[in-house]
Amino acid sequence: MQYSDKVMDHFLHPRNVGEIEDASGVGEVGNAKCGDIMKIFLDVEDDIIKDVKFQTFGCGSAIASSSMATELIKGKSIHEALALTNKAVAEALDGLPPVKMHCSVLAEQAIKAALVDYAQKNNIVIPELEGFEPDHDHDHDVEDED
Numbered sequence: 001m002q003y004s005d006k007v008m009d010h011f012l013h014p015r016n017v018g019e020i021e022d023a024s025g026v027g028e029v030g031n032a033k034c035g036d037i038m039k040i041f042l043d044v045e046d047d048i049i050k051d052v053k054f055q056t057f058g059c060g061s062a063i064a065s066s067s068m069a070t071e072l073i074k075g076k077s078i079h080e081a082l083a084l085t086n087k088a089v090a091e092a093l094d095g096l097p098p099v100k101m102h103c104s105v106l107a108e109q110a111i112k113a114a115l116v117d118y119a120q121k122n123n124i125v126i127p128e129l130e131g132f133e134p135d136h137d138h139d140h141d142v143e144d145e146d
């Protein structure tokens with residue numbers, strides 16, 4: 001399997017690993033099939049993601065995806081973070097092998113789950129997240145394989 005230099009770089013030197021104490025929002029998602037788990041911590045102030053950290057118990061592509069996703073949303077608004085798709089994460093990594101696309105889905109979902117947590121803690125409604133359910137049991141292998 002061929003991995004891009006960027007995937008290797010973010011796998012070997014992941015950015016933003018760790019946790020945030022008293023995080024504004026925490027999201028954890030898992031993929032039932034491979035058993036990998038990703039947890040994202042957000043520090044949000046005035047609608048801006050001031051800081052973000054992750055802990056990923058998973059494959060190299062999941063670690064690289066978490067690392068890249070945190071880099072992509074750091075300093076951005078909630079709205080911008082919500083617009084981040086797993087495809088954008090994979091593209092920023094110069095691509096992932098098709099069988100590894102589901103690893104990037106975890107990153108998108110973990111961020112959304114953390115924002116759901118943030119919204120609940122602050123009693124606010126984020127319209128884009130209406131109906132979003134962190135999807136523990138669903139198999140994402142079929143989507144985004146092109």
Ligand code: FES
Pocket residue numbers: 031034035036058059060061062100102103106
């Ligand atoms: Fe499941 Fe990578 S193999 S997240």
